[in-house]
Amino acid sequence: MNTETVFAGHSFLSARIKGEPLAHLPQDLYIPPDALEVYLEAFEGPLDLLLYLIRKHNLDILDIPMAELTTQYMAYVEKMKVVKLELAAEYLLMSAMLIEIKSRMLLPKPAEVAEEDDPRAELVRRLMEYEAIKLAAQRLDAMPKVGEDIHVASAYYQHIVEIKPPEVSLDDLVEAWKNVLKRAKLNQHHKLGRSELSVREHMSQILRRLKSEELVEFSQLFDIVNDGLPKLVVNFLAVLELAKEGLVRITQQAAFSPIYLQASALE
Amino acid sequence: MREPENITEMKQILEAALLTAGQPLSLDDMLKLFAGRMERATLRMLLDELKADWGQENSDKTVELVQVASGYRFQAKPQFSEFIARLNPEKQPKYSRAVMETLAIIAYRQPVTRGDIEQIRGVAVNPNVIRQLQERDWIDVVGQREVPGRPSLYATTKHFLDDLNLRSLAELPPYEDFAQSEIPLDS
Amino acid sequence: MREPENITEMKQILEAALLTAGQPLSLDDMLKLFAGRMERATLRMLLDELKADWGQENSDKTVELVQVASGYRFQAKPQFSEFIARLNPEKQPKYSRAVMETLAIIAYRQPVTRGDIEQIRGVAVNPNVIRQLQERDWIDVVGQREVPGRPSLYATTKHFLDDLNLRSLAELPPYEDFAQSEIPLDS
Numbered sequence: 273m274n275t276e277t278v279f280a281g282h283s284f285l286s287a288r289i290k291g292e293p294l295a296h297l298p299q300d301l302y303i304p305p306d307a308l309e310v311y312l313e314a315f316e317g318p319l320d321l322l323l324y325l326i327r328k329h330n331l332d333i334l335d336i337p338m339a340e341l342t343t344q345y346m347a348y349v350e351k352m353k354v355v356k357l358e359l360a361a362e363y364l365l366m367s368a369m370l371i372e373i374k375s376r377m378l379l380p381k382p383a384e385v386a387e388e389d390d391p392r393a394e395l396v397r398r399l400m401e402y403e404a405i406k407l408a409a410q411r412l413d414a415m416p417k418v419g420e421d422i423h424v425a426s427a428y429y430q431h432i433v434e435i436k437p438p439e440v441s442l443d444d445l446v447e448a449w450k451n452v453l454k455r456a457k458l459n460q461h462h463k464l465g466r467s468e469l470s471v472r473e474h475m476s477q478i479l480r481r482l483k484s485e486e487l488v489e490f491s492q493l494f495d496i497v498n499d500g501l502p503k504l505v506v507n508f509l510a511v512l513e514l515a516k517e518g519l520v521r522i523t524q525q526a527a528f529s530p531i532y533l534q535a536s537a538l539e
Numbered sequence: 540m541r542e543p544e545n546i547t548e549m550k551q552i553l554e555a556a557l558l559t560a561g562q563p564l565s566l567d568d569m570l571k572l573f574a575g576r577m578e579r580a581t582l583r584m585l586l587d588e589l590k591a592d593w594g595q596e597n598s599d600k601t602v603e604l605v606q607v608a609s610g611y612r613f614q615a616k617p618q619f620s621e622f623i624a625r626l627n628p629e630k631q632p633k634y635s636r637a638v639m640e641t642l643a644i645i646a647y648r649q650p651v652t653r654g655d656i657e658q659i660r661g662v663a664v665n666p667n668v669i670r671q672l673q674e675r676d677w678i679d680v681v682g683q684r685e686v687p688g689r690p691s692l693y694a695t696t697k698h699f700l701d702d703l704n705l706r707s708l709a710e711l712p713p714y715e716d717f718a719q720s721e722i723p724l725d726s
Numbered sequence: 727m728r729e730p731e732n733i734t735e736m737k738q739i740l741e742a743a744l745l746t747a748g749q750p751l752s753l754d755d756m757l758k759l760f761a762g763r764m765e766r767a768t769l770r771m772l773l774d775e776l777k778a779d780w781g782q783e784n785s786d787k788t789v790e791l792v793q794v795a796s797g798y799r800f801q802a803k804p805q806f807s808e809f810i811a812r813l814n815p816e817k818q819p820k821y822s823r824a825v826m827e828t829l830a831i832i833a834y835r836q837p838v839t840r841g842d843i844e845q846i847r848g849v850a851v852n853p854n855v856i857r858q859l860q861e862r863d864w865i866d867v868v869g870q871r872e873v874p875g876r877p878s879l880y881a882t883t884k885h886f887l888d889d890l891n892l893r894s895l896a897e898l899p900p901y902e903d904f905a906q907s908e909i910p911l912d913s
Binding site: 316317318319320326362366396398399400401402403404405406407408409410411412413415416417418419420421422423424425426427428429 | 742744745746747748749789799800801802804806807810811820821823824826827829830831833834846847848849850888889890891899901903904905906908909
């Protein structure tokens, strides 16, 4: 088995790589370390190289001097320990696979062995799969693409801006409130529950009413028939809170006579 | 490379280029289309023809060729702009932090004066902040506090509740513990 | 706001929007033009009409309406491409073989992990290769495979199909086309 015979008469890659004709033909899966860059540009990996050798040079994938290859690889790995070791590993793995296949081929075969049991079948399957993907990649590369060969209509139009007010969600509001509290360190003082919020809402409502009506009779603030007890209580708490904060004045001319509320400001 | 065979094809190349350019094309740009094999005068003539073909008076055309400072471009006739604008609704601006915090304080602590807000936030309140919220009809003045200067008392409006999809302030999340169950109070 | 008065005006709005979009418009996008006042069936009918009006067979038109994965777009008829390309002489850099092969594997075998790609190509995949395809918005992560390490599963995007002028993956060149002659086993 001699690789020289396999490659006799072939000139490797009639195309030039980096403007230079490639001096040496890859006779096996060994890459001379000094030619690493060139080979890496030419081949995408051991599968690619193997495929090239098979398709272009009718190389039998087993017709490779395994012992010599292994020696070459070990020297290669030594040299490449510092850089690009992972690349060496891929080629090394491939040669290991070939050696394994070869050793299995050399074992005496039982007569009844089926074609599918050929140890080379898996490698051939991978090679053909890779070959199909390689061609698919070339085809995708050649297809017209937007930004290169396809030009999409994009005429101009007058941009009309419709001014809309900012949107505010409940979450935004709560977030803002939390920020306020964080900064003011008011956590201890202002733990608000729903009930207190209701009180504050009623305080605003009463004030708003006092703005238009000036004088409101106390009992008119309460709708005994329609408001449930909780609402009546909240409303009453609101009146007390308003009085406490000095926001309303509560007056009564005589005992048991009507009680009136008026905004403090409206004297 | 192939070159256009006649003036009709040249005009078509010009039209296709202008429709797809995405920006105005200058005369120099357009000359590049023909690899220098066109006179400026011819180009101008073709542009005039295209302008006429696609002009405002041709009611079946939806775009027209117009000349702007940096060259020529096709643009949608004005009557279509408002519809096209619907495809890209302008991103709405956000309220500043000052506006949001002021709103939150008024919502949670109402009725409050500007002084209250300033005390809580620790910074002066820009009158513009209050104005923005009033213009939105989210807050209004519900009275004055009886202290020197009689400052206005602000509260949130019904409109604010509507916009935030709340029935009452009691539906605002109590800020300190959202998980804590509370006795619901109808208001 | 004004709304279109008749079907002719609707068709014109549609045409103007598509001519100005610069990208495919989906049916949902186009419905927005009419503020929800159009049936999908009517829209489809109008698109069919526009396709016919602007079709390849109408030799006076320089752009045609095509359907791609994410919707409809007007694009220059292929015969004008080479001329328009002269406007931007700096071409996009060609992708390396590693990038294109990785893309081919993802396109034809999706969803795949990086390990799958490495298995097929027989070499490690440089993360940069994946990144280039993600930056082009041609691939994205669609999930994780439930194996140790939970590796990301990659698939092609709609944008990839759009860029290659395809409506769906089924329109990719058939994989069978790439199957080559058997590699003989006899030694």
